[in-house]
Amino acid sequence: MRILGIETSCDDTSAAVVDGREVLSSVVSSQDALHAVYGGVVPELAARRHLESIQAAIGLAMKRACADFDSLDAIAVTRGPGLVGSLLIGLSVAQGLGMRTGLPVYGVNHLEGHVLSPLIESELALPFLAMIVSGGHTAVYLVEDVGSYKEAASTRDDSAGEAFDKGAKMLGLGYPGGRLMDETARDGNRAAVVFPRGRVRAERFAFTFSGLKTSLWDYLNKQQEHASLEDICASFQEAIVDVLVSRAGELMTVCGVPRLAVAGGVSANSRLRGAVAEYGAANGCEIVFPPLRYCTDNAAMIAHAAALRMERGLPGDPLHAVSRLPLGPRLQAA
Ligand SMILES: Nc1ncnc2c1ncn2[C@@H]1O[C@H](COP(=O)(O)OP(=O)(O)OP(=O)(O)O)[C@@H](O)[C@H]1O
Ligand SMILES: [Mg+2]
DSSP states (O other), rough: OOEEEEOOOOSEEEEEEEEEEEEEEEEEEEEEHHHTTTTTTHHHHHHHHHHHHHHHHHHHHHHHTTOGGGOOOEEEEEEESSSSSHHHHHHHHHHHHHHHHHOOOOEEEEEHHHHHGGGOOOOOSSSSEEESSSSSSSEEEEEEEETTTEEEESSOOOHHHHHHHHHHHHTTTTTTHHHHHHHTTTTTTTTTSSSOOOOOOTTTTTTOOHHHHHHHHHHHHHHSSOOOOOHHHHHHHHHHHHHHHHHHHHHHHHOOOEEEEEESSSOOOOOHHHHHHHHHHHTTTTEEEEGGTTSOOOHHHHHHHHHHHTTTTTOOOOOOOOOOOSSSSSSSTT
């Protein structure tokens, strides 16, 4: 099953070609430099830049895969969740190509792309838990099968990626902050500053990161003496990682599922990767991550998710853009 994937849900313009689970090409045109001066994604600018970059990204992905449209079986495109203006560019281009070539166009939930991305290069038996830690989401899903997901936990306020980005902004590290904080924290002391590990009282497994953000602001603005930048970053990062690892661990125990896939932009974090792997080794759990190039937004994970769904005869999503889109119902036991 040869599929051209198109992903424009936020600020990365991406196209890829897959053949079943094999990625033949993956092109990501980042808009980081465009948005860096504003300290965050400006939706209107993102949509305009997608429009400028999308044709070239598709052309390059097709060329690198040595593919022509006659050799494809379908076009897969992200239809949400994301910025509607950005999504509309990908959806319009995909549908235009579909009309021109006669290829079917298959709508994909961006979150399903992330959840299944660890399976691009790794195996994990079903059922497993998938923790998405990205710019817009922080949630844990019980993956019963491809296409069958139950939400076991989600965040009540910020996502882990937002916590990294906002913390990095307060520390003057630049944008996007997650990777910069990861790098700055590398040689820092994780115990130098004690930041809170947030918990929602009424919901045992829910995430909350707003208190952590406030706590960093208070530390920077109300205290006279400060630890080094490296130590603050390492301590702040540790508070996020600690919550993610302990919550995922609790859920694996409660669900009786000792298998975890971690995905989304924050899954590129070196400390999170180390801490989750340590937890897995100590508790006999199998852990998989996507390769670093498939952690942040990319069209390969969209085409890959479409390939797995099509193999099982599952239908594509409707082709209209939506900003919010759940991946599945809440898991009652959680
Ligand atoms: N090494 C890293 N450490 C921590 N965070 C990181 C790292 N690399 C990227 N990130 C964070 O990942 C986030 C971007 O991830 P991703 O591209 O998956 O999110 P998104 O597509 O914007 O959101 P969503 O997938 O929820 O719609 C940003 O918040 C960024 O700071
Ligand atoms: Mg994403």
